[in-house]
Amino acid sequence: MRKIWKKRILINNPATLDRIQMEQDLRSGNQVIVQFSHPEFYGTILEEVDELCARWDENFGVRFYAHYSLSFDCHTLLRVPNVKMLHLDSLTQAHHTDALDHLEHLRSLSIGIYELENPEILGLDTLRTLNKLTIMSDKKTLNLQHFKEYSDLEELHVGGKVKNLEAIGDLEDLNYLALHSVSKQPLHFVNRLRKLEHLRILLGGRENIQEIEENTIGNLEITRVRGFHDLTNIAAFQGLERLVIEDQIQLQTISFDRQMNELEELSIRNCKGLTRLTGMDQLPSLHTLRILGTAIDYDSFIHQKLPGSLSSVEFATFKSKADREIQQSLAALGYQ
Secondary structure (H helix, E strand, C coil): CCCCCCCEEEEECCCCCCHHHHHHHHHCCCEEEEEECCHHHCCCHHHHHHHHHHHCCCCEEEEEEEEEEEEEEHHHHHHCCCCCEEEEEEEEEEECHHHHHHCCCCCEEEEEEEECCCCCHHHCHHHHHCCEEEEEEEEEEEECHHHHHCCCCCEEEEEEEEECHHHHHHCCCCCEEEEECCCCCCCHHHHHCCCCCEEEEECCECCECCCCCCCCCCEEEEECCECCCECCCHHHCCCCCEEEEECCCCCCEEECCCCCCCCCEEEEECCCCCCEEECHHHCCCCCEEEEECCCCCHHHHHCCCCCCCCCEEEEECCCHHHHHHHHHHHHHCCCC
16 A cells, blocks of 8 residues: 655744644644744744643654754753654754653654764664654764664664664564665665565665565655666565656666566656566556656557556657657547
């Protein structure tokens, strides 16, 4: 099943809080985040925000971002000790990050600090009960060994300079994993993540994902991974329902040489070197197909045997005359 992200409503540098509207937004299934871009906006409202943190669940959160020309003082977090969802991102610097260890109610945390001072930040005790974590490190090499103690983590987005990547394999309840700008490090640990449903590999560099053996992953996304040219083990993803491949200029062929009964949605975008997409008849449940900005010849592609379940096809070369003819052809064949 495709992951459905909640709508995020941001309240920026507020002087007052509309509690009634915020509660309505939360009850409608949204996330509500009060955010601050500079200390001049903190005032006394942080204490009011903390009261709401204590009252509401982790769909209500606090964000500190920007603080241009300043290092964010994490002692500020001591004013919101009841926060359950916290974002510290789009920050250049931050100090006193050990203050995070006082946030005993924290369940969801996002850290995007360009000059992260503490590469052992994941060793803080209160972070071990997190359910969701996003963390990027661009300057210092982040030690992921501490993940061995993270028994509750279900969603992880990690990237940049990291070591001990294999420790992610100890996250037994992980169902969502995004690897961002993690280059060449082997992915054998994915085979230990028995509950993993969503895998995203973004940026960085690697030639293939051959280390990943047969699995039950339902959603796979590979986007702008430098040097990626080999998807021959796609049949290992027998539980796959959705496959997205984007900006992979060295990938020339995608071939489904084994039946994949669960795949319903296939999107291929801006893979300019891709000339062949074959074995479509091995996808008996496919209903949505997008092929945008590839080197695949439409006439050759459309005359192969396509699954009877297919109802929606989008094929674009981004050449206006050719695309008009393609759209007429698809409509004549009964595709939306």
